[in-house]
Amino acid sequence: MHKKKAIAVAVPAALLVAASVSQPVAWAAPGERSAAAMPGDPRGGQRGGNDPGGQMPGDQAPGDQAPGDQAPGGQAPGGQAPGDQAPGDQAPGGQAPGTGAPGDGQNQGGQDQGQGGQDQGQGGQGGQGQGGQDQGQGQGVVPGPNRGDFAPIAQAPRRNQPRVGRNGSRGTFVSRCGTNQNRHHNPDNFITAPGVRNGAHHTHDYVGNLSTDGQSTDESLAAAGTTCARGDKSAYFWPVMRNRTQRDDSPTAAESAADGNIGRIVLPVEARMEFRGNPRSKVVAMPRFMRVITGDAKAGTNGTANARALWTCSGQENRGFTDKYPLCPRGSRLTRILEFPSCWDGQNTDSANHRSHVVFPDQSGACPAGTRAIPQLRMTLRYNLPNRPLAFALDSFPEQAHKPVTDHGDFVNVMPDSLMRTVVNCINSGRRCS
Numbered sequence: 001m002h003k004k005k006a007i008a009v010a011v012p013a014a015l016l017v018a019a020s021v022s023q024p025v026a027w028a029a030p031g032e033r034s035a036a037a038m039p040g041d042p043r044g045g046q047r048g049g050n051d052p053g054g055q056m057p058g059d060q061a062p063g064d065q066a067p068g069d070q071a072p073g074g075q076a077p078g079g080q081a082p083g084d085q086a087p088g089d090q091a092p093g094g095q096a097p098g099t100g101a102p103g104d105g106q107n108q109g110g111q112d113q114g115q116g117g118q119d120q121g122q123g124g125q126g127g128q129g130q131g132g133q134d135q136g137q138g139q140g141v142v143p144g145p146n147r148g149d150f151a152p153i154a155q156a157p158r159r160n161q162p163r164v165g166r167n168g169s170r171g172t173f174v175s176r177c178g179t180n181q182n183r184h185h186n187p188d189n190f191i192t193a194p195g196v197r198n199g200a201h202h203t204h205d206y207v208g209n210l211s212t213d214g215q216s217t218d219e220s221l222a223a224a225g226t227t228c229a230r231g232d233k234s235a236y237f238w239p240v241m242r243n244r245t246q247r248d249d250s251p252t253a254a255e256s257a258a259d260g261n262i263g264r265i266v267l268p269v270e271a272r273m274e275f276r277g278n279p280r281s282k283v284v285a286m287p288r289f290m291r292v293i294t295g296d297a298k299a300g301t302n303g304t305a306n307a308r309a310l311w312t313c314s315g316q317e318n319r320g321f322t323d324k325y326p327l328c329p330r331g332s333r334l335t336r337i338l339e340f341p342s343c344w345d346g347q348n349t350d351s352a353n354h355r356s357h358v359v360f361p362d363q364s365g366a367c368p369a370g371t372r373a374i375p376q377l378r379m380t381l382r383y384n385l386p387n388r389p390l391a392f393a394l395d396s397f398p399e400q401a402h403k404p405v406t407d408h409g410d411f412v413n414v415m416p417d418s419l420m421r422t423v424v425n426c427i428n429s430g431r432r433c434s
Helices: 013-019 104-122 218-223 253-258 417-428
Strands: 150-152 172-175 204-208 235-239 241-243 264-266 270-276 291-295 309-313 325-327 334-339 376-383 392-394 408-412
Touching (some): 172 417, 204 270, 235 376, 309 325
Parallel strands (some): 150 325
Antiparallel strands (some): 204 235, 235 408, 241 264, 270 376, 291 408, 309 334, 334 376
């Protein structure tokens, strides 16, 4: 049942040089570098486990922290609070926004990969951190975010959730995977840029499968260890958050700066990977090795048709932004909620644009004709970050200017079949399980 597709496009060097000075192209993904191992990310075993300084210590409420100061204490062992973690990094890399001929997005992504390599090659080695945004960045980096990308949470629109009907499924299952205490980081995306080093041009947090990187395959994922309980070897990943008032002292700081991603990586204090039911029907098991993405890493240039980010604050999840970072009241934590599509075509584990095989329900919660409901993954990520405009931002592709609308996530199901049956039974029977 497994269907995996990868499309490689060879582009002459002369065209790449010309492309590096052109305007961004919709569906095109900035490029990849060579498959050299990332410092601190030895091939084999756990990836990216050594990323010193990758997190802002402390458990301070937003707004309490002065620029450049770290909040003391309150932090769980391993640099963050234990948590149930949630999701993946969506399909950067030329992913089609759900339209167009299959494969178009990946072909163009291949072209842009060369362009990205060119941009990075021209970047300097300069400094980074506060005041260092323009140093060491390659050509094609669009500065951002700006003050207009931030707003008080009180200005966010309210969320409308469909009611669960008589035939709906009310249960939940939480996969307890931690919060990336082991600092598994890399800028790869094996779903949309398989076999490519730095295929995402932004760093990901990973929980679950310990081997996830650009070289991952079904076989390597199945053979690896996991941070999740109950043998869940699934890969969950998403772009990191950074405190831009502090310097990035990780092994990949220069590489990140060349792509325009600066500041200290901040791990979530809570990462909840929760599978939910469908408001109109029972759910069926998703197949092993299914790839599922949410959001659009290039929504800044593609448009917002596939933008699915929800930016909110703890205790105020009834409202949220898609296109702004929220400024949270004292004692409330910045929160990202990433909900994944959950209406499966019943046949494929992937598709050319990584979207067509599994789509979102309609506004009532019903799945389109010809699809069936599967457990819906919801990733909830909470952070301690300075509560000020420009002090924090999401990692992004170089030309996406760290816009909050580009938030996204990725997931590959590597649960044992027995565990997936447990998930389905919990959801359909209305229980809350973990």
